[in-house]
Amino acid sequence: MTTPEHVDVLIIGAGLSGIGAAAMLSTEHPDRSYLVLERRAASGGTWDLFRYPGIRSDSDMFTLGYRFKPWTDDRALADGPSILEYVRDTAIEYGVDKRIRYGHYVQGADWDSAKKQWTLTATVDGEEVQYTANFLWSCSGYYDYDQGYSPEFAGQEQFTGTVVHPQAWPEDLDYSGKRVVVIGSGATAVTLVPSMVKPDAAQRAAHVTMLQRSPTYILAVPSKDPLANRLRKVVGEKRAYDLVRLKNVAQASLLYNVSQKQPKLVRKAIRAMTTKMLPDGYPVDVHFKPTYGPWDQRLCLVPSGDLFRAISRGDASVATDTIETFTPDGLRLSSGEELKADIVVTATGLNLLAFGGIELSIDGEKKPLPETMAYRALMLSDIPNFAYTIGYTNASWTLKADLVAEFVCRVLGHMDATNTSVVVPRRDPSIGEEPFMDFEAGYVLRALDRLPKQGSVAPWKLKQSYFHDVRSIRKSELDDGVLSFS
Structure with a gap:
C-alpha cells in the first residue's frame, strides 16, 4: 500500500456540521492542512439526501444558519433546496469545496501513541485507502444514511x-x-x-x-x-x-x-x-x-x-x-x-448511528463507545486528539455545531501556544454514569446501549442549553483539570 496522505486535521462528513467546521478551521488556523472525507458523491448531508415533498428546516434559519454567515432569505423556516444552496455557498466562500474527497466510506480509525497520529481506513470504489492525521473530527451526524427505521407491519x-x-x-x-x-x-x-x-x-x-x-x-x-x-x-x-x-x-x-x-x-x-x-x-x-x-x-x-x-x-x-x-x-x-x-x-423515524459507524481503536485495541464518557458532549474520555459534533435535541443543531467548532479551534491554538501535540480528556473513575441523552424519542431509546455515557457532574454532564454551553464551551478554561495536554 502506498504511503497514506497526511494532514493536520481530518474532518469526516461534508454536511452542515462538516462544512461549518472546515470553514471555521480555515479562518482560525489558515496554516493548518485539512481534508473533508465524505461518503456520498455530493456535499450537503441531510439536505442533499432527503428529497421528500416539502423537505424543510424544523428550526428557524437564524439559528440553523452559521454564526459567521448570515441567513439572508426572508423565510424563517426554509425549504431543503435553499438550505442546501446556503451550505454549498459557504463551502465555496471559504474554499472548503476544494478540500472535500467524495466517495470515501471511512470504516476505522486507529490512534498510534508512538507517532501521535490517527490512521484512517476508508473504502473508495471498492478499494481500501488510508490517511493519517494529527487530529480527527467527526461531523457525520448521528443517524444511518443507508436506511431509515421501518418497523415490520403485519400483512x-x-x-x-x-x-x-x-x-x-x-x-x-x-x-x-x-x-x-x-x-x-x-x-x-x-x-x-x-x-x-x-x-x-x-x-x-x-x-x-x-x-x-x-x-x-x-x-x-x-x-x-x-x-x-x-x-x-x-x-x-x-x-x-x-x-x-x-x-x-x-x-x-x-x-x-x-x-x-x-x-x-x-x-x-x-x-x-x-x-x-x-x-x-x-x-x-x-x-x-x-x-x-x-x-x-x-x-x-x-x-x-x-x-x-x-x-x-x-x-x-x-x-x-x-x-x-x-x-x-x-x-x-x-x-x-x-x-x-x-x-x-x-415516516417512522431514523436509525441512529454514532460517528457514521467508524470503529475507533488505540494502538490496535478497539474502544467500544459504551466504554467511553462524553466530555462537554464534544470529546470522548481517553480518546486522544478526537472531537465530534452532535447538535441539540431541543434547539437548532447548528447552535451546538458552532460552539464545538470554536472549542476545537481554541484547543488547537492552545496546543500551538504550549508546544503540545496530544490532548485527551481523562476520566475520574468515581464519576457516575448516565445515559448519553435524556430524551424520549424512539430513535434515541433504540440506540442508547450503543452510545457513549455521560457523567453525573460537569464537565461530563450534558446540558441541553445553549446559554449554559456558551459559558462552559466558549468561555471555559482549557486547563480544567480534565483535559490533559502533552
Whole structure:
C-alpha cells in the first residue's frame, strides 16, 4: 500500500456540521492542512439526501444558519433546496469545496501513541485507502444514511400499492390524485402531509391521512420573521442576523425551560392555539393531546399552521390508532377502521448511528463507545486528539455545531501556544454514569446501549442549553483539570 496522505486535521462528513467546521478551521488556523472525507458523491448531508415533498428546516434559519454567515432569505423556516444552496455557498466562500474527497466510506480509525497520529481506513470504489492525521473530527451526524427505521407491519406483503420511506424517496413517485397514508407524527410527517396537498403544487394527492400511534406537540409559527425583515433595513444584514439569532435562542430556551417547569401551563397554551386553528368541534384531545410533557420529545413546528389549514380544508386528516394489518388496498386499524391507500409513507423515524459507524481503536485495541464518557458532549474520555459534533435535541443543531467548532479551534491554538501535540480528556473513575441523552424519542431509546455515557457532574454532564454551553464551551478554561495536554 502506498504511503497514506497526511494532514493536520481530518474532518469526516461534508454536511452542515462538516462544512461549518472546515470553514471555521480555515479562518482560525489558515496554516493548518485539512481534508473533508465524505461518503456520498455530493456535499450537503441531510439536505442533499432527503428529497421528500416539502423537505424543510424544523428550526428557524437564524439559528440553523452559521454564526459567521448570515441567513439572508426572508423565510424563517426554509425549504431543503435553499438550505442546501446556503451550505454549498459557504463551502465555496471559504474554499472548503476544494478540500472535500467524495466517495470515501471511512470504516476505522486507529490512534498510534508512538507517532501521535490517527490512521484512517476508508473504502473508495471498492478499494481500501488510508490517511493519517494529527487530529480527527467527526461531523457525520448521528443517524444511518443507508436506511431509515421501518418497523415490520403485519400483512405488508399483501398490499398492492406503493410503500416508501422518506429517507429513500423515489424521484419518479407520482402521487397526483392518489390516496396517501403517512405513518408517523414527527417532523417529517407534519412536513409531508400539507406539502402533498398544497393547492398550487405541481403534484397534488387526492387526500392524505396522517396515521399516528399517539399525538405529538405541534406548534404553528410564522413562516417569516417580521422583526428580522425590519431590522435588516435599519441596522444592516449582519447586525440584524445577530440580534434575531439571539432573540430566537432566548425564546426557544424560555419555552423549553417553562415546558420543563410548568408543563401543564405550556400544554394548555399549545392546546388553545391548536383549537383556534382547527374547525369548530374538531376532536383536538383525540389527535393533538400527547400523553407526555412538552419537550420530553422534540416539539414540531409547522410554518403558518400549514398542517392545520390542510385539515381545515378537508385535504388532510388525522387518524390516531394502531395498525392491525395491511390489506391489499390499505390498512386496517385496531379499532376496525379501514384506511384505503394507493401509497403508504412510513415516516417512522431514523436509525441512529454514532460517528457514521467508524470503529475507533488505540494502538490496535478497539474502544467500544459504551466504554467511553462524553466530555462537554464534544470529546470522548481517553480518546486522544478526537472531537465530534452532535447538535441539540431541543434547539437548532447548528447552535451546538458552532460552539464545538470554536472549542476545537481554541484547543488547537492552545496546543500551538504550549508546544503540545496530544490532548485527551481523562476520566475520574468515581464519576457516575448516565445515559448519553435524556430524551424520549424512539430513535434515541433504540440506540442508547450503543452510545457513549455521560457523567453525573460537569464537565461530563450534558446540558441541553445553549446559554449554559456558551459559558462552559466558549468561555471555559482549557486547563480544567480534565483535559490533559502533552
